Amino acid sequence: MTLTSAEGQAQTRIALVDLVDRLLGSGVVLAGDLVISLAGVDLVQIRLHALIASVRAEMAEGRPR
Amino acid sequence: MAERARYVYAVSAGLPPDALRGVAGIAGAPVELIGHRDLQALVSDVDLGEYGEAGLRRNLEDLGWLEETARAHDDVVRAATAAAPTAPLRLATIFLDDEGVRRCVEDLYGDLRAALQRVDGRREWSVKVVAKPRAQARASAAAPTGGADYLRRKKAESQARQSADAEALAAAERVSDAVTDGAVAVRRLPAQDPRLSGLEGEMLLNLAALVEQDAGDDLAARVHEIADAEAGVDVVVAGPWPPYSFATLETP
Numbered sequence: 001m002t003l004t005s006a007e008g009q010a011q012t013r014i015a016l017v018d019l020v021d022r023l024l025g026s027g028v029v030l031a032g033d034l035v036i037s038l039a040g041v042d043l044v045q046i047r048l049h050a051l052i053a054s055v056r057a058e059m060a061e062g063r064p065r
Numbered sequence: 066m067a068e069r070a071r072y073v074y075a076v077s078a079g080l081p082p083d084a085l086r087g088v089a090g091i092a093g094a095p096v097e098l099i100g101h102r103d104l105q106a107l108v109s110d111v112d113l114g115e116y117g118e119a120g121l122r123r124n125l126e127d128l129g130w131l132e133e134t135a136r137a138h139d140d141v142v143r144a145a146t147a148a149a150p151t152a153p154l155r156l157a158t159i160f161l162d163d164e165g166v167r168r169c170v171e172d173l174y175g176d177l178r179a180a181l182q183r184v185d186g187r188r189e190w191s192v193k194v195v196a197k198p199r200a201q202a203r204a205s206a207a208a209p210t211g212g213a214d215y216l217r218r219k220k221a222e223s224q225a226r227q228s229a230d231a232e233a234l235a236a237a238e239r240v241s242d243a244v245t246d247g248a249v250a251v252r253r254l255p256a257q258d259p260r261l262s263g264l265e266g267e268m269l270l271n272l273a274a275l276v277e278q279d280a281g282d283d284l285a286a287r288v289h290e291i292a293d294a295e296a297g298v299d300v301v302v303a304g305p306w307p308p309y310s311f312a313t314l315e316t317p
Contacts, residue, residue, distance in 0.1 A: 014139060014303070014306055015262075015263075015303075016135065017257055017261040017262055017263075018191060018303070019136075019139055019309075020131065020135055020156075021254065021255075021257070022153075022273075022309035022310055023138060023139075023153075023155060023156040023309065024155060024156055025254070
């Protein structure tokens, strides 16, 4: 097994993918004055599109893994 | 001068006024508290061009922008969580003025209170179980001696694969049981794409666990213990985080 753990660090920084998952997928949903049309599925799709597009761009640049 | 709007990070109960001193919000803006009844909305000014509907549509596609906004949001939420029960809001909750924020807190007061009570003194931990990528084509070392030999090998490979899958799933099950035992609440989140998570292999489990503040290390230790005994999976434990996955309102 391989085990990765973030414990031991006083302030554990969240990986961006985990943070964005949470900030767009959960948390309190207040119907703000402007974001209603962005709520829900649309927003998740936007997010995935953005992230995957950016990862693909990195791969296309031939960045070593 | 650009039009301004109010970005709301979170709602807290009993947050001391100086708890966020020195904590910068989005674009370095100072974080202010809008009090309503016994709750405080954590807000800062943002540019309506950037955070209005058209701006958000455009900017959410920009990973650099998304990261900057998400990190600033997280910084504020963390600082607040350390000082008082705090319910984080979703990214980019925008109001045109303070009155709109107060009205919304008033409308959802009961639900906010319930959410705050649920997360009080608790933190979120993440536990992921990923099946290790299989060693590919070990059997191809020597060419098959004939059709029957080929089929025999194929069958053996398929059986080995199935048993590895079953073992990995059983391991995930054991981890899941341990997390459930040690947590106040558990949510199963969608598996992440390996291209995003950076973890190779299929993600079998992506759990968010709400854990009493003083029980997090025990939970992590227990999961480590189980993971040590499993050869076929990688286990990733992270935390403590603000209770992002558990602040959802019952009636959004």
